Amino acid sequence: MGLLSKVIGAIISGAGAFILFYGMSDPNMSWVWFFIGLLVISIGFQMLTAGGKQKAPKPPPPTITEVKCDNPTCDFKEIRDFQKGDYVLKPLDAKCPKCGSKMTIQGVYIVKEEDEKDKINV
Amino acid sequence: MSSTQPNDFSWIINLLFFGFIMLFSLYGAKIQMWQWLNQIKMGLGELGRMADDSKQKAIDTFKEFGRGQDEVTKGIERWLDYFTIMPVDLDPAGVLRRLDHLLDERRDRFQEYVRELAPNANSSVDQNLENTLEVTQVLSLIFRVVRHYYILGKKTGSQLIIMQVQMQMPELLRMAKAYYDAIGAFSDGKPIGDGLGPLVISKFARQYGVSSEGYVQEIGREVGYYPVEAEGRTIYALRATGPGGTVGKPGFAVKTLVDQNKGEIARIITVDAALKLEGEETGRISEGTGAAIGDPGPEKHAIEETATENGIGIEAIVVKEDEAGAVGVMEKKVLDAVPEVIERIREVILKRTKPGDKIILAGIGNTIGIGI
Numbered sequence A: 001m002g003l004l005s006k007v008i009g010a011i012i013s014g015a016g017a018f019i020l021f022y023g024m025s026d027p028n029m030s031w032v033w034f035f036i037g038l039l040v041i042s043i044g045f046q047m048l049t050a051g052g053k054q055k056a057p058k059p060p061p062p063t064i065t066e067v068k069c070d071n072p073t074c075d076f077k078e079i080r081d082f083q084k085g086d087y088v089l090k091p092l093d094a095k096c097p098k099c100g101s102k103m104t105i106q107g108v109y110i111v112k113e114e115d116e117k118d119k120i121n122v
Numbered sequence B: 001m002s003s004t005q006p007n008d009f010s011w012i013i014n015l016l017f018f019g020f021i022m023l024f025s026l027y028g029a030k031i032q033m034w035q036w037l038n039q040i041k042m043g044l045g046e047l048g049r050m051a052d053d054s055k056q057k058a059i060d061t062f063k064e065f066g067r068g069q070d071e072v073t074k075g076i077e078r079w080l081d082y083f084t085i086m087p088v089d090l091d092p093a094g095v096l097r098r099l100d101h102l103l104d105e106r107r108d109r110f111q112e113y114v115r116e117l118a119p120n121a122n123s124s125v126d127q128n129l130e131n132t133l134e135v136t137q138v139l140s141l142i143f144r145v146v147r148h149y150y151i152l153g154k155k156t157g158s159q160l161i162i163m164q165v166q167m168q169m170p171e172l173l174r175m176a177k178a179y180y181d182a183i184g185a186f187s188d189g190k191p192i193g194d195g196l197g198p199l200v201i202s203k204f205a206r207q208y209g210v211s212s213e214g215y216v217q218e219i220g221r222e223v224g225y226y227p228v229e230a231e232g233r234t235i236y237a238l239r240a241t242g243p244g245g246t247v248g249k250p251g252f253a254v255k256t257l258v259d260q261n262k263g264e265i266a267r268i269i270t271v272d273a274a275l276k277l278e279g280e281e282t283g284r285i286s287e288g289t290g291a292a293i294g295d296p297g298p299e300k301h302a303i304e305e306t307a308t309e310n311g312i313g314i315e316a317i318v319v320k321e322d323e324a325g326a327v328g329v330m331e332k333k334v335l336d337a338v339p340e341v342i343e344r345i346r347e348v349i350l351k352r353t354k355p356g357d358k359i360i361l362a363g364i365g366n367t368i369g370i371g372i
């Protein structure tokens, strides 16, 4: 829909410009052609510029739970989806699969990716 | 279309041309108003959708705790336009005390109401429900206010009213969107960006070997502290009690701690999330002087006054994020700032206090999803 309507819009705008330009050379009807040409161009431009603003809203990024082993010498870390009841610093019943120590939730977060197009660099 | 009748159409064209000019010079403003009203209507539709959705979400969340659909719906609808009347400031003496009293009262009413509507919920879930309800209230309020001005503008045709609403619409929609996206976080009990303060406190305490067992409950309303021994100093690391969603009353807790340790507190450090300016990096750490606490006034006043009276140095460390980040689920960039914040706190302690001093470290923010 997006690209097609833009192409059609461009064609219509071109046709409008054509009418505008060649209509002017007709001494009696130049006024009429002038208006018709303007009208056609504006319709074409409308099609060309429409739709650009309407982006489908992105679904929110998934919430991630980060679980770490309590043993300071062990570097076991698990990243999984958020489950209801999770909270930061919640001690878990599950034992570390690497060393058998207790584990704690160290973070619950989302990773927001910024759209490079939306970013304004100054 | 033949050139043999040169003037057949020219009068029509002339008429059209003048008609066109007349139309726009006489009715241009009307056309613009009509356009603006349509834009407001579209925005209003969006706001209404968000308000309805959030209400539905609140109903679904409350329903799980023991009351039926109809009862919950009725209850929430009744609560949507709960208001608080700000105290008179014509006579400013004691206005903060009065405001504090009203805010307490409001919180009591909220708690009572949530208990009534969700009898099977435990206290930490209660707090999350309170938060959910508050978000729903905000969205409903925005919708109702905009609707009021839309209808008023349409009725009176006042350009002033219509123009103002139309111009503020993008900002209103942005704000509403931030809250709308946040409601999932509140109803599921996920930590939000504003929870940075309490998170820093708990991680700081753990780093110096104080776990949740060492936490001293209830020094103020829904506020407690960890007594931490670090670098030869005693640090009272203070935060609201989670993991239910509450901001507690940390300001008054600071005052209580200062009173309990008369003359011994050397420094007050507050840690909070702060709104970033557009263009600034999320998760940037920034330092300053003063009490970083965004309450309506009484608590900030309590901290400032007790610090001034006792000549205690007061400083703030904040982490920057935008509004949507502050009320939405915590971003990784904010979480990643925590170790650096703790490092800066250590620096403050080493540089500006002496061994043997007592220090208050207050983490300000909403504790939803952040355990002690």
Ligand SMILES: [Zn+2]
Binding pocket: A069, A070, A071, A074, A075, A076, A096, A097, A098, A099, A100, A101
């Ligand atoms: Zn391990």
